[in-house]
Amino acid sequence: MIDLQDAMINEGLIGGLMIGLAAAIMLLAAGRIAGISGLVASAAGLISGSSNRKYAIFFIVSLLLGAWIAEVLTGQVVTRYPDMLTLAIGGLIVGYGTRMGSGCTSGHGVCGLSRLSKRSLFATPIFMASAIITVTVLNMLGVDQ
Amino acid sequence: MNKELIATIISGLIFGAGLAISGMADPVRVKGFLDILGGNWDPTLMFVMGGAVIVMAVAWVLQKSMTHTWTGSEFFLPTSTTIDRPLILGAVLFGIGWGIAGLCPGPALIGLVLEPLSAAVFVISMLAGMYIFKLVKP
Incomplete structure (x- = not known):
């Protein structure tokens, strides 16, 4: 049980570091904040006068693709809805x-x-x-x- | 394709994979973190946010000395520092919705490839909520 808990924490930390790296790339290379709710609204055309829509759409499609790749490679992405x-x-x-x-x-x-x-x-x-x-x-x- | 867009795609890919690996795509895990009095507390989310914040803190230090991004483009960053009612009320509401479903926007989106039907119900409702806000906001 302790081992399982440790594994969960390690996954969390690795996932978190990846999320941080992704947000850092978004900031330092694309000049934008990786804020998902804002990107969703922008991609959906709900922010008027936004010049970011194209980036938001590409980000979200890539986000889904990244998760799909992780699922295929690890085969153990749990979802209990x-x-x-x-x-x-x-x-x-x-x-x-x-x-x-x-x-x-x-x-x-x-x-x-x-x-x-x-x-x-x-x-x-x-x-x-x-x-x-x-x-x-x-x-x-x-x-x- | 411009460099900014390539950076955006790389960022999205790593973000999506990171979210999937982190365990936060599972609403039960997220609620396990939020349920601090439940007796079976799951600290994972703290490590996810902690890990992400540490890397981003370094990124912000680097950003301070930059006039343009690595791809030569401008920064588009929020500048407001006003603490107003919408900020506070919005955060309260977001927390309620997050607690009810165990999903925030990022994990919900990647749910579209992991658990498509259920995630679609959440995402479509979320878009509706965003649209309603756009309609009623002053």
Whole structure:
């Protein structure tokens, strides 16, 4: 059990370092923030006057391709999804909230925190706390997803 | 194809592979991290974010001394430092949605190739949420 836990942590750290490297390349070579919610909105044409749309589309297609390659090579990318209604409600709130708050885990949590951006230093602890409270309350209510 | 676009593609590929390897494509793992009182806490997400933040912190130090990117293009970076209601309320809402589904935007997108049907429900709803915000925002 301890070995399994260690393996999980190692995977997490390796994955995290790769995400950091990817965001660093996006910043230092493409001059852009690898904030996924912003890139999704931009790719979907939901940010008016954005000159980034082409980059956003290429980034997202590459993101999917990268995950697919990792899945093919390792064959052990686990996904345990909740039911469709939970996904629909969660997705709707995540979409609205990330646009209103100008970012998500990648934009605020990875790129903003590391830049010591004042807005991200506020937003990240708030969404972490909000998510922790949500999960705790749902568990207390015994909501089975 | 320009160099900026090639850099964007390389970044996307590594980001997607990193997310898949990190374990964060699994909503149960993410909820296992968020469930700090649950008695079976899964710290993985902390290592994912920690690892990413450390590398990016170095990148920001490098960026400070650069006038242009490595490909010669300009930087397009957020400049706002205002702490306003939308920032706080948006973060609260995002956290609620994240806690409900165990998915944030990156893992949800890569879900489209890992668990297509379920991930599509989340992603389409997320796009709808983004569209609704665009409609109602002042």
